[in-house]
Amino acid sequence: MKIAIIGAGIAGLAAADELSRAGHDIVLHDKGRGAGGRMSTRRAQTPSGKCRWDHGAQYFTVRSEAFRTRLKPLMDAGAIAQWSPRLVTAETAEGRWTFAERSLEDEMFVGTPSMNALIKAMAETHKVHWSSRVMAIETDGAVKTLVLEGGGRDGPFDAVVCAIPAEQAASLLEPVSPRLASEASGVRSAPCWAAMLAFEGDVGVDWDGASVRQGPLAWVARDGSKPGRGNAETWVLHATPEWATASLDLAPQEAADLLARAFIELIGAPSPVYSAAHRWLLAKVESGVGEAFGWDANASIGAVGDWRIAPRVEAAWQSGHSLGEFLSR
Numbered sequence: 001m002k003i004a005i006i007g008a009g010i011a012g013l014a015a016a017d018e019l020s021r022a023g024h025d026i027v028l029h030d031k032g033r034g035a036g037g038r039m040s041t042r043r044a045q046t047p048s049g050k051c052r053w054d055h056g057a058q059y060f061t062v063r064s065e066a067f068r069t070r071l072k073p074l075m076d077a078g079a080i081a082q083w084s085p086r087l088v089t090a091e092t093a094e095g096r097w098t099f100a101e102r103s104l105e106d107e108m109f110v111g112t113p114s115m116n117a118l119i120k121a122m123a124e125t126h127k128v129h130w131s132s133r134v135m136a137i138e139t140d141g142a143v144k145t146l147v148l149e150g151g152g153r154d155g156p157f158d159a160v161v162c163a164i165p166a167e168q169a170a171s172l173l174e175p176v177s178p179r180l181a182s183e184a185s186g187v188r189s190a191p192c193w194a195a196m197l198a199f200e201g202d203v204g205v206d207w208d209g210a211s212v213r214q215g216p217l218a219w220v221a222r223d224g225s226k227p228g229r230g231n232a233e234t235w236v237l238h239a240t241p242e243w244a245t246a247s248l249d250l251a252p253q254e255a256a257d258l259l260a261r262a263f264i265e266l267i268g269a270p271s272p273v274y275s276a277a278h279r280w281l282l283a284k285v286e287s288g289v290g291e292a293f294g295w296d297a298n299a300s301i302g303a304v305g306d307w308r309i310a311p312r313v314e315a316a317w318q319s320g321h322s323l324g325e326f327l328s329r
């Protein structure tokens with residue numbers, strides 16, 4: 001079959017891997033300028049030099065044997081590595097923060113030298129059109145065509161797989177598969193503000209990541225402590241979903257300043273020499289559909305993504321991989 005996949009995040013690429021292996025002809029379209037999706041990397045010139053931050057997914061687990069097997073060649077090629085951070089939980093009582101060490105529940109992995117390296121490496125073996133936003137899927141009998149932003153079209157395809165966040169999938173799927181659209185529209189995702197900071201010198205903490213028990217911060221991590229980042233004093237701060245929801249309309253620099261101030265209060269850090277923020281409108285799925293993938297056999301349309309299972313990289317991969325396996329039987 002000739003199959004179009006909308007979205008070249010880890011779910012779309014996992015489906016592409018399996019379907020190509022089975023001999024199908026695969027084309028991916030992704031609206032992003034480069035590889036990453038929610039495993040993106042931001043780069044900037046700062047007074048401390050060129051810096052980069054994983055401002056979306058921070059790390060991923062590798063619990064299943066199938067995922068481990070898929071990642072082995074990428075690990076051997078240096079596109080991913082294990083990250084063994086020192087983690088703490090930060091709690092506050094009577095205005096004082098305390099930091100309790102916590103053990104790693106799982107092995108933690110990251111792309112190297114940045115999170116999007118995994119997506120880049122996976123995308124290299126496929127035909128991916130970047131900066132290509134799909135506006136609609138048209139069907140004429142068994143034939144499907146993608147309508148692209150700017151008026152272009154791509155097709156004909158025998159099948160289409162939607163590998164984009166649920167809320168965005170719902171509107172693309174509605175005219176072609178009301179059942180899959182209705183599953184997608186039942187999913188809610190919480191937003192997240194991510195701040196990216198750079199410091200001139202050591203900020204003076206002896207840990208690399210903290211789960212913070214009181215907002216506005218939910219998670220802070222020394223990005224530079226991940227493998228391949230040269231120990232830069234770069235930090236990523238993630239806001240709580242509650243704070244992000246209440247602060248959706250902030251200008252990015254305003255959000256960066258507020259989160260940086262909370263970080264300075266948390267650890268007594270000096271002021272950063274650089275700060276910026278990114279708003280993820282659809283960051284984390286609050287509850288998934290509960291089935292690894294959706295397949296509408298009448299329409300030859302599929303749906304994959306983290307929203308089928310859980311808001312995690314490994315779940316997104318599992319979703320795409322499962323649909324690929326199903327269609328390759």
Ligand code: FAD
Nearest residue numbers: 007009010011030031037038057058134305306312313316
């Ligand atoms: P995405 O990565 O979102 O990929 C979808 C792709 O579709 C994107 O590349 C997008 O550009 C493209 N697209 C969307 N609409 C269109 C369109 N109309 N046309 C063409 N292309 C389109 N997971 C973890 O395991 N560990 C973590 O620590 C972690 N932290 C996170 C922190 C944040 C702030 C965020 C945002 C996510 C985090 N996650 C984490 C979740 C993880 O990033 C996701 O579960 C996973 O990356 C989802 O992959 P996906 O392929 O389903 O979707």
